[in-house]
Amino acid sequence: MGIIGDPIDHSRSPALHNLFAKAEGIDTVYVPFPLKSGNVGDALAGAHALHVAGLNVTMPHKKAVIEYLDGIDPAAEALGAVNTLVRTERGYRGYNTDVVGFEKELKGFQTDFEGQEAIVIGAGGVSGPVIHVLQSMKLSHIWLLNRTVEKAEEKFGHISNVTVLPLDGFREIPEGRHLCVQCTGVGMGASIGRAPIEDPGFYKRIGKAVDLIYSPEETEFMRLVREAGGEAKNGLEMLLYQAVESYRLFTGHQVSPETVEMAGKAVCDV
Ligand code: NAP
Secondary structure (H helix, E strand, O other): OOOEEEOOOOOOHHHHHHHHHHOOOOOOOOOOEEOOOOOOOHHHHHHOOOOOOOEEEOOOOOHHHHHHHOOOOHHHHHOOOOOOOOOOOOOOOEOOOOOHHHHHHHHOOOOOOOEEEEEEOOOOOOHHHHHHHHHHHOOOEEEEEEEOHHHHHHHOOOOOOEEEEOHHHHHHOOOOOOEEEEOOOOHHHHHHHOOOOOHHHHHHOOEEEEEEOOOOOOOOHHHHHHHHHEEEEOOHHHHHHHHHHHHHHHHHOOOOOOHHHHHHEEEEEE
8 A cells, every 4th residue: 555645755654654664553554655747657556456455635736636546435526536545346435534533633633513613724725625524514604814815715705604815814714712623734744833814813813723734833824813712633543543544444454443443643744
């Protein structure tokens, strides 16, 4: 099994899947496959010929793989993005395990969010699964803040209870302690120490927050939420549980809670 993407060196998926295999005593190996855009069809045909049992898909291929699949799970089809491919006799079937991962992440708050409003920052690939889960949990309204308003409008503007705003438009959000999900890459890599919104006034509107970034363990966004009296989590649980779900789809094996806990500690230490 493996993962296709570009870049791929930073991915923690190989470490996670190989830990699952070792701890659960299952004979699988998972490797990173660097793959340039334009080569997706050839790569899937080659992987199929070589009997690669399953592939995870990361940026920039989550949409491009769709035309080469032998079928797609209805939930992934509705989102228009797949991140998990399972081998069939004729090709690969596509799934999206970010939905399961984000559901688990929110369950960690042990709160019923039904009827509450939410703020989502970012309108990229992962924002689709995030908004899908918020809708399924019956949140009443979603305030979607994005650097490029047109992109967010194009993707999510048609949803009746979603309002798109620029990043500095947060003052239009009614005061209150809302759930907030940070879905941009600002705060990791070269932007460690930065947050997509740095005005402290924004953070007074947040009660509970998830930053989907999991490295560093505490981002600047999380620090600002906590400083303003809110509760903040990073995206580690989402990362772990989307991997657990992928592993189940690839092998039919459900990873035990003890192994999930061990793997979570191990990837944090990487
Ligand atoms: P993506 O498709 O590249 O989207 C990036 C988003 O970030 C866009 O909304 C983009 O705005 C915004 N953005 C980029 N640079 C910005 C800046 N300097 N200031 C403000 N906004 C900026 O990425 P993605 O796949 O959605 O992933 C987003 C984040 O989620 C990444 O950090 C990724 O690691 C994380 N993630 C975590 C998990 C997990 O399991 N925990 C799973 C998936 C993703 P524009 O529209 O204006 O370009």
